[in-house]
Amino acid sequence: MSAxxxxxxxxxxxxxxxxxxxxxxxLRDVSLQVHEGELFGLLGPNGAGKTTLIKIxxxxxxPTSGQVRVAGFDVVREADRVRRVINMVxxxxxxxxxxxxxxxxxxxFSQFHGLPSKVALARIDELLEVVGLAEHAHTRVNKLSTGxxxxxxxxxxxLNDPRVLFLDEPTLGLDVETSRILRSYVxxxxxxxxxxxxxxxxxxxxxxxxxxxxxxxxxxxxxxACDTPNNLKRxxxxxxxxxMEVYPSLTEPQRLAQLPGVLRLVPDRGQNGHQVLxxxxxxxxxxxxxxxxxxxxxxxxLRLEKADPxxxxxxxxxxxxxxxxxxxxxxHSA
Amino acid sequence: xxxxxxxxxxxxxxxxxxxxxxxxxxxxxxxxxxNLRAARARAYVRxxxxxxxxxxxxxxxxxxxxxxxxxxxxxxxxxxPPRYTGFVLLGTAMTAYWMNVLWSMASQxxxxxxxxxxxxxxxxxxxxxxxxxxxxxxxxxxxxxxxASTLIAGSLLFGVxxxxxxxxxxxxxxxxxxxxxxxxxxLFSSVFLMYGREAWHMASALQEPVYLxxxxxxxxxxxxxxxxxxxxxxPLTLGLDAMRQxxxxxxxxxxxxxxxxxxxxxxLTVVYFLLALRSLAAMERxxxxxxxxxxxxx
Ligand SMILES: Nc1ncnc2c1ncn2[C@@H]1O[C@H](COP(=O)(O)OP(=O)(O)O)[C@@H](O)[C@H]1O
Ligand SMILES: [Mg+2]
Numbered sequence: 001m002s003a004x005x006x007x008x009x010x011x012x013x014x015x016x017x018x019x020x021x022x023x024x025x026x027l028r029d030v031s032l033q034v035h036e037g038e039l040f041g042l043l044g045p046n047g048a049g050k051t052t053l054i055k056i057x058x059x060x061x062x063p064t065s066g067q068v069r070v071a072g073f074d075v076v077r078e079a080d081r082v083r084r085v086i087n088m089v090x091x092x093x094x095x096x097x098x099x100x101x102x103x104x105x106x107x108x109f110s111q112f113h114g115l116p117s118k119v120a121l122a123r124i125d126e127l128l129e130v131v132g133l134a135e136h137a138h139t140r141v142n143k144l145s146t147g148x149x150x151x152x153x154x155x156x157x158x159l160n161d162p163r164v165l166f167l168d169e170p171t172l173g174l175d176v177e178t179s180r181i182l183r184s185y186v187x188x189x190x191x192x193x194x195x196x197x198x199x200x201x202x203x204x205x206x207x208x209x210x211x212x213x214x215x216x217x218x219x220x221x222x223x224x225a226c227d228t229p230n231n232l233k234r235x236x237x238x239x240x241x242x243x244m245e246v247y248p249s250l251t252e253p254q255r256l257a258q259l260p261g262v263l264r265l266v267p268d269r270g271q272n273g274h275q276v277l278x279x280x281x282x283x284x285x286x287x288x289x290x291x292x293x294x295x296x297x298x299x300x301x302l303r304l305e306k307a308d309p310x311x312x313x314x315x316x317x318x319x320x321x322x323x324x325x326x327x328x329x330x331x332h333s334a
Numbered sequence: 335x336x337x338x339x340x341x342x343x344x345x346x347x348x349x350x351x352x353x354x355x356x357x358x359x360x361x362x363x364x365x366x367x368x369n370l371r372a373a374r375a376r377a378y379v380r381x382x383x384x385x386x387x388x389x390x391x392x393x394x395x396x397x398x399x400x401x402x403x404x405x406x407x408x409x410x411x412x413x414x415p416p417r418y419t420g421f422v423l424l425g426t427a428m429t430a431y432w433m434n435v436l437w438s439m440a441s442q443x444x445x446x447x448x449x450x451x452x453x454x455x456x457x458x459x460x461x462x463x464x465x466x467x468x469x470x471x472x473x474x475x476x477x478x479x480x481x482a483s484t485l486i487a488g489s490l491l492f493g494v495x496x497x498x499x500x501x502x503x504x505x506x507x508x509x510x511x512x513x514x515x516x517x518x519x520x521l522f523s524s525v526f527l528m529y530g531r532e533a534w535h536m537a538s539a540l541q542e543p544v545y546l547x548x549x550x551x552x553x554x555x556x557x558x559x560x561x562x563x564x565x566x567x568x569p570l571t572l573g574l575d576a577m578r579q580x581x582x583x584x585x586x587x588x589x590x591x592x593x594x595x596x597x598x599x600x601x602l603t604v605v606y607f608l609l610a611l612r613s614l615a616a617m618e619r620x621x622x623x624x625x626x627x628x629x630x631x632x
Binding site for chain 1: 357360364367368369371372374375376378379382383386387449450451453454455456457458459460465619622623624625627628
């Protein structure tokens with residue numbers, strides 16, 4: 001399989017100068033290739049550099065160094081051409097002119113791509129139907145809830161039928177049901193339309209897992225790994241992932257993390273307030289050691305499972321901390 | 335390290351960056367259609383949006399007439415010729431355009447950046463100039479309704495008498511004034527793109543002094559020749575003077591002969607337009623380099 005390259009990022013770095021005059025690298029020597037027809041994910045925590053990369057790809061920001069091609073065109077020298085074949089939506093975006101209706105706003109944006117009004121309006125109506133916003137077509141934008149605005153912006157991304165679509169955290173903060181609708185549309189769109197490509201960023205690992213053909217894990221402006229979700233999870237095969245719910249909470253997890261055969265211990269707060277411990281162990285033999293150590297500390301194990309590794313585990317192993325901070329709840333229904 | 339995995343590494347036969355499919359150049363007509371559509375949509379939105387907030391139209395007609403009234407009474411008390419009432423009213427009506435250029439044209443990109451719509455513009459293939467021209471034509475349409483209301487209401491109220499020397503020339507003077515003024519607005523908007531906050535202060539600072547410099551309420555000749563020449567960088571100065579000469583048969587308004595003033599306006603239009611084009615391109619490049627085109631937290 002060798003579809004043509006749709007996104008080609010070669011050694012891209014991007015520096016920012018902070019208010020205090022210090023320099024700061026938001027991207028460091030990033031290279032990645034995405035093929036036509038792929039749904040590619042950038043998975044990383046807040047501040048990893050995802051949005052910075054998307055802005056460079058969508059001609060809104062210049063790279064400090066490196067080369068970027070989108071649909072075969074250089075984003076710096078041929079930005080005009082790139083703009084004819086892309087679109088971009090960011091999930092955190094609540095923009096729009098409050099005084100216009102949903103349908104009018106979308107029509108306005110479609111005109112910046114030169115679509116004939118008839119084509120644009122037909123597409124708008126169809127897409128509003130898909131995302132369940134049809135009954136609000138004539139509602140003014142300032143009367144919409146945040147989630148509805150986000151859906152409207154999502155629709156905007158598809159109006160010009162782009163060859164390459166950038167979605168920057170498209171389901172950020174959305175409820176489970178809405179996220180599900182948007183995700184299934186994204187999946188369907190890229191599969192049904194020939195020659196289309198989507199690059200999507202997210203910090204929800206389940207979303208990346210479900211949607212993406214391949215994904216890159218990004219942290220601190222660097223790409224740490226790039227592969228299919230299954231291959232990434234397969235890198236965990238040499239270890240045992242053990243998840244348990246305990247009570248009372250472990251007070252000194254660092255100490256238990258030093259046990260022989262324990263590769264990693266990440267404590268977290270579970271849904272019902274009990275502590276959840278995720279262990280990375282060298283092999284099954286270590287399970288006994290762990291249970292014994294907990295008993296000695298007077299910690300009761302309420303639930304215990306040998307878990308299939310998730311992308312979260314992959315991330316924890318690479319970075320040494322969780323992908324989502326603290327209570328970061330994904331909007332992904334199990 | 336930071337490259338694609340071996341499983342799906344790019345095929346060696348596929349040269350990196352080879353175009354996926356070809357993308358033919360836009361023909362001149364296609365480009366024209368694209369930009370006209372963009373401009374039309376932008377203009378339409380401005381008109382619709384203003385139309386939906388008609389409540390303040392009354393406000394924007396009544397207030398200017400009140401301020402004009404103050405000057406009218408002063409001129410009457412001083413025994414100025416009656417045409418001074420017309421001078422004041424015309425100046426008052428034209429303030430609508432100045433306000434529009436400052437607050438809905440120059441500062442628009444800054445505003446759009448704050449509300450997150452700027453990146454939608456800059457992501458799209460339509461030219462920035464087309465969007466600004468759309469904004470300008472929508473703005474001119476709305477401001478004209480305000481200016482005309484002010485002019486009509488004021489004319490009736492103050493009993494202004496017109497002595498139009500030449501309608502075609504008066505209209506030409508008006509059109510050239512707007513052309514030059516909105517090109518200046520376009521130039522300003524490029525500055526706002528890069529220096530939003532600072533430019534905002536500049537616009538606030540400019541608003542009132544221009545009333546004085548451009549002679550909204552008195553013939554600009556009163557400033558003295560050189561001051562008036564300097565003030566002529568703002569197109570309203572020459573425009574108002576020319577229109578006053580042409581509409582009120584008033585030799586004492588003349589700062590320069592009408593012909594020179596029209597020529598001056600034409601030159602300003604061209605110069606500001608060309609400067610705006612260059613400045614827009616330069617500021618966009620700079621903003622992209624410094625990461626100022628969008629808000630950081632988006
Ligand atoms: N315009 C900017 N100026 C200075 N710093 C920036 C700017 N844009 C982003 N950054 C910084 O770059 C880093 C990466 O940001 P971003 O790409 O938005 O991360 P992500 O989208 O993965 O959360 C962050 O530390 C952010 O504060
Ligand atoms: Mg981001």
